[in-house]
Amino acid sequence: MTAVRRGLQPLIPALRRFARALVRNSEGADDLVQDTIVRALRGEHLFQGGDLRTWLFTILLNLDRNRRRGLARKPFLAVIEDIDPPGDPAADGSGRDIERGLSLLPPEQREVLLLVTLEGLSYREAADAQGVPIGTVMSRLSRARTALRDYLDGELPPLREVGGSNTGRRA
Secondary structure: OOHHHHHHHHHHHHHHHHHHHHHOOHHHHHHHHHHHHHHHHHOHHHOOOOOHHHHHHHHHHHHHHHHHHHHHHOOOOOOOOOOOOOOOOOOOOOOOOHHHHHHHOOHHHHHHHHHHHHOOOOHHHHHHHHOOOHHHHHHHHHHHHHHHHHHHOOOOOOOOOOOOOOOOOOO
């Protein structure tokens, strides 16, 4: 039995937890974990030792990014809702919750925040999983924590510029 097959089963709960936090849909998360496992088993000959957990998170992140790219090409119709919809208060009565705050983060920031805080990966492991330098992880994590803290404190998220005006101004 290979190292991948021996180490895979104990890591499935962590993969599920991370996928559910990323996708925010248990059915989609389970599909993502299944695809990750299939990809890992098919490519187990490519695993060159090291941290199996980081390798699996890398596969999962790449599959999720591919999924998001595919969804971005499809038309999406949704009801526009307020930042804090009435009648949907958080448990503390503030009307804001962490899940909603996470959904407002850019995907790269949400990924690194979940890898480090939810899954307990080191900055180096998160950098390896995302395929970026460790400084990028530290920057993304700092911005994600600040944005989430601001959201939970009641500040509106900053507007992101749409389009390519290149004026350097924010919308």
